[in-house]
Every structure is written in C-alpha cells, then in structure tokens.
Amino acid sequence: MKVQLSGIAPEELSELISLVKGVHGFDFSDYGKASLTRRVSRIMSLKKLSFYDLKHRLVNEDGFFQHFLEEVTVNVTEMFRDPNFYRSVNELVIPYLSTYQHVKIWTAGCSSGEEVYSLAILLREAGIKHKCFIYGTDINTEVLKEARKGIYSFRKIKSYAENYVMASLKGSLTDHFTVMYDAATIHSELKQDTLFSVHNLVSDGVFNEFQLITCRNVFIYFDNALQERILDLFYNSLAPHGFLCLGSKETIRSETFRKKFKVINGKENIYQKIGT
Amino acid sequence: MALDPQILKRWQAADIVLIGGSAGSFKLFFSVVKNINADINKTIILVMHRKKNFFSEIEKLFAEHSRIYLKEIADKDELKKNTIYIAPANYHTLIEKEGYFSLDVSEPVWYSKPSIDVTFESAAEVFNGRCAAILLSGANQDGAEGLLKLRQSGSLTIAQDPQEAEMAEMPRSAIDMDAAEFILKTEDIIHLIRT
Numbered sequence: 001m002k003v004q005l006s007g008i009a010p011e012e013l014s015e016l017i018s019l020v021k022g023v024h025g026f027d028f029s030d031y032g033k034a035s036l037t038r039r040v041s042r043i044m045s046l047k048k049l050s051f052y053d054l055k056h057r058l059v060n061e062d063g064f065f066q067h068f069l070e071e072v073t074v075n076v077t078e079m080f081r082d083p084n085f086y087r088s089v090n091e092l093v094i095p096y097l098s099t100y101q102h103v104k105i106w107t108a109g110c111s112s113g114e115e116v117y118s119l120a121i122l123l124r125e126a127g128i129k130h131k132c133f134i135y136g137t138d139i140n141t142e143v144l145k146e147a148r149k150g151i152y153s154f155r156k157i158k159s160y161a162e163n164y165v166m167a168s169l170k171g172s173l174t175d176h177f178t179v180m181y182d183a184a185t186i187h188s189e190l191k192q193d194t195l196f197s198v199h200n201l202v203s204d205g206v207f208n209e210f211q212l213i214t215c216r217n218v219f220i221y222f223d224n225a226l227q228e229r230i231l232d233l234f235y236n237s238l239a240p241h242g243f244l245c246l247g248s249k250e251t252i253r254s255e256t257f258r259k260k261f262k263v264i265n266g267k268e269n270i271y272q273k274i275g276t
Numbered sequence: 277m278a279l280d281p282q283i284l285k286r287w288q289a290a291d292i293v294l295i296g297g298s299a300g301s302f303k304l305f306f307s308v309v310k311n312i313n314a315d316i317n318k319t320i321i322l323v324m325h326r327k328k329n330f331f332s333e334i335e336k337l338f339a340e341h342s343r344i345y346l347k348e349i350a351d352k353d354e355l356k357k358n359t360i361y362i363a364p365a366n367y368h369t370l371i372e373k374e375g376y377f378s379l380d381v382s383e384p385v386w387y388s389k390p391s392i393d394v395t396f397e398s399a400a401e402v403f404n405g406r407c408a409a410i411l412l413s414g415a416n417q418d419g420a421e422g423l424l425k426l427r428q429s430g431s432l433t434i435a436q437d438p439q440e441a442e443m444a445e446m447p448r449s450a451i452d453m454d455a456a457e458f459i460l461k462t463e464d465i466i467h468l469i470r471t
Contacts, residue, residue: 010373032370033373034371034372034378034380034398034401034402035370035378035380035382038370038394038398039382074380074381074382076382077381081366217381219351220351220367220378220380220381221378221380223372227352247351249349249350249351249364249367249379250350250351251351253352
C-alpha cells in the first residue's frame with residue numbers, strides 16, 4: 001500500500017497563508033505550522049482537492065472560505081474538560097468574583113459554547129450566576145450559532161457526565177438540561193446573561209473589561225510570538241487583579257508577561273493580573 | 277542473539293527515538309524507561325494510549341525509575357537531548373520544525389488521543405531520516421501508517437514481534453503495511469535501548 005507522505009508542502013502552505021490573508025483578511029501566518037499543515041492536508045484529502053483546486057475554490061467560490069475556516073480551526077471541546085481545572089476555579093477564583101457587584105467574564109475561542117455553559121453552571125452552583133455576564137467569542141460564525149442554541153446531542157452530554165462528577169459538582173450534568181429524544185437543551189436560565197459574538201484574537205482588540213478571561217486550548221495553535229501578542233490583549237482587557245485561565249498544558253512563556261501575571265495555580269495555569 | 281549490526285548502526289545515528297504502544301505495552305514501556313542510559317544523547321518521545329481524567333501515576337513512577345529527566349509534554353516545550361517526553365492524555369502531540377512540541381485537541385484518530393499516527397507522521401515530516409521508531413503491543417491499528425511514513429522518510433522503523441506482544445494487532449498492522457523494517461523480540465528491544 002502506498003501512502004502519500006504529506007498533503008501540503010511547506011512552500012504551498014506559505015502561499016496559501018498569503019492568499020487567505022489577501023483575499024479574506026484572515027492571518028494564519030503565526031499559527032503553529034504542524035497543526036495547520038495537518039488540518040489543510042485533511043481538507044484536501046476529504047474533499048479530494050489538489051492544491052490548485054483548493055486555491056481556486058478559496059478565491060472563486062462564495063461561502064467556501066467559511067467552510068474552510070470551520071475545517072481548518074479545531075472545534076473539539078467538552079463540558080468540564082479537565083475537571084480539576086473547574087475545581088480550582090471554584091476554590092480560587094469564585095471567592096474573588098463573589099466580592100464584585102457585577103462580574104464580566106470572557107471565554108475567548110468558545111467554539112460551540114460548552115465552556116461558557118460549564119462556567120454558567122459553576123457560577124449558578126456557587127450562587128453568583130445572577131450577577132455575572134459571560135461573553136463567548138470565536139472566529140467562526142457557524143460554531144457560534146451552535147453555541148447560541150445550546151442544544152447538544154444526548155450522546156455528547158452523556159460523555160461529559162463523568163467530567164461533571166469529577167469536578168465535584170452536586171447532582172448530575174443532565175440536571176441542567178432538558179432532554180428530548182436524542183437532544184439535550186441547556187436550561188434557559190443558564191443561557192441568560194451570555195452573549196456569543198465574532199472576535200478574532202489575531203486582529204481584533206479590547207472590547208470590554210473583565211474580572212475573568214478563559215482561553216483554553218487556543219494558544220496551542222499559535223506560535224510563541226502570537227501568544228505574546230494575545231497575552232497583551234488579555235492583559236489590557238483585564239480589570240486590576242483579574243484572572244486569566246489558560247489550558248492545562250498551556251503556560252505563559254513570555255518573560256515580559258511572566259512578570260505581569262502571578263501564578264495562582266501552576267498545574268491548571270490560572271494566573272492573576274499584577275498592576276493596573 | 278546478537279542484534280543485526282545494521283540496526284545498531286542506524287540506532288546510533290538517530291537523534292530522536294519514538295515509541296508508541298497501547299493495550300499490553302505498559303510493562304515494556306516501563307522496562308524501556310528503566311534501561312535508558314544517562315548518556316544516551318537522544319531525545320526520547322513516548323506515546324501511550326491512555327484514558328483522559330485518569331492521571332495515573334505513570335509519570336511519577338517512570339520518573340522515579342529513569343536515569344534521565346522525564347516529563348509530560350506541555351505545549352511549546354523544546355525538544356532536548358537526554359530527556360524522555362511523554363505525550364499527555366486527551367491531546368495529540370505534534371512537532372514543529374523549529375524543534376518544539378505543539379499540542380492539538382482535534383478529533384481522536386483510531387479512537388485514540390494521543391494518537392501514535394499523529395506524532396509519528398509529524399516526526400516524519402520534520403526530522404526526515406533522523407528518527408528511530410518502535411511500535412509495541414496494541415489492540416488497534418494506530419501507529420502503523422505513521423510508522424510507514426517514518427520508514428518512507430528514511431528513519432529506522434521497528435515493530436515488536438507480534439507473537440510476543442500481549443496484543444498483536446498494532447505491530448501486526450505495521451508489518452502488514454510493510455512499515456516495519458525490522459521485527460524485534462522484546463529482549464532485543466531492551467538490548468537496543470541499552471546500547
């Protein structure tokens with residue numbers, strides 16, 4: 001059996017990146033190349049496109065870019081992914097948020113909304129949901145539609161149930177959903193005070209001031225220089241002493257920002273802004 | 277039995293060692309870790325299938341028995357010599373040509389995350405022929421295609437003898453695909469690691 005060594009060659013990838021930037025205004029130049037190569041190669045193989053076909057459709061076919069964007073970015077997420085993270089937020093961040101009259105939270109790279117609703121559940125269980133507002137943003141309009149609906153397959157919800165129990169929350173995850181046949185809809189009360197909108201971390205700026213920003217498993221797709229630029233955006237979007245939560249395998253590597261954030265939990269990568 | 281000098285030569289020339297395994301590979305992984313010499317002068321990357329949320333004490337146990345530094349991979353960790361890296365659960369591990377790891381949370385491959393194929397294929401693209409890769413016991417075909425790509429890129433590729441593997445399917449798939457240049461007995465794998 002003969003297997004193709006690689007879908008897209010490095011020089012083709014660079015060409016594609018400049019084409020997408022020029023035609024559609026999305027800049028992937030500082031994305032990690034290993035994952036991007038794999039995602040683009042995957043699209044080419046699923047759709048049986050040559051490099052030439054791919055370029056042609058990106059330039060000439062309406063709507064193809066949106067589809068490309070959905071496929072090239074990773075939208076795999078879970079409710080209560082890394083249960084220990086949610087336990088730590090409960091212990092270390094919620095008490096701080098409780099001291100505020102009004103709390104604003106930003107989940108950057110929210111995909112289909114699972115993380116936003118996990119936070120909403122956590123806040124409700126802590127009794128402070130009524131004074132919190134959660135903004136979920138992503139570069140992908142399609143996944144945001146899913147997030148706004150808050151409807152997930154029952155199969156998925158069942159697969160998140162173990163995370164929920166391990167996060168030490170009472171009852172079960174399905175308590176927060178209305179299950180109809182094979183679909184589970186998040187309770188409307190949990191959807192209240194959430195807003196989902198498009199925001200591109202690479203090119204868009206500060207839009208509000210937050211007590212908590214979560215951005216989990218997004219940095220893994222960015223190179224170190226881009227991570228640093230986005231840390232600057234987050235720093236400027238945080239209220240004094242506000243919290244930043246990265247993914248469990250993502251740390252602040254930039255020397256500059258190591259000095260601007262205090263480590264609150266080094267295992268789950270929960271940080272607090274120092275200075276104003 | 278003495279090892280084929282050809283294998284030894286290629287092993288010694290490799291900068292990166294990749295080992296993948298699934299069900300039934302734990303014991304052999306553990307022996308590998310215990311038998312790596314302090315002066316191996318290579319980067320060792322282990323990809324073991326495991327369940328998310330069960331943060332086994334694997335890293336701790338392995339670190340206690342390893343003569344060189346051992347760590348679970350975090351995103352953007354640099355690849356260093358004389359270090360054993362373990363792919364974390366619930367992520368795929370990729371390698372960037374600049375010499376660091378990138379993690380990825382995309383769909384499982386062969387129902388597995390970490391997937392051995394993903395790491396092996398990434399290594400094949402980045403390192404050309406500079407790797408030595410070993411595929412151990414497992415109950416699915418993850419790793420076979422990745423091993424083939426490593427072989428095609430000029431790296432040394434080895435499958436554990438399926439007759440000795442607790443679960444034969446994984447090394448068997450690699451052999452059927454002609455991805456393994458050599459098939460080694462368990463004791464020869466350990467012997468190779470020690471050289």
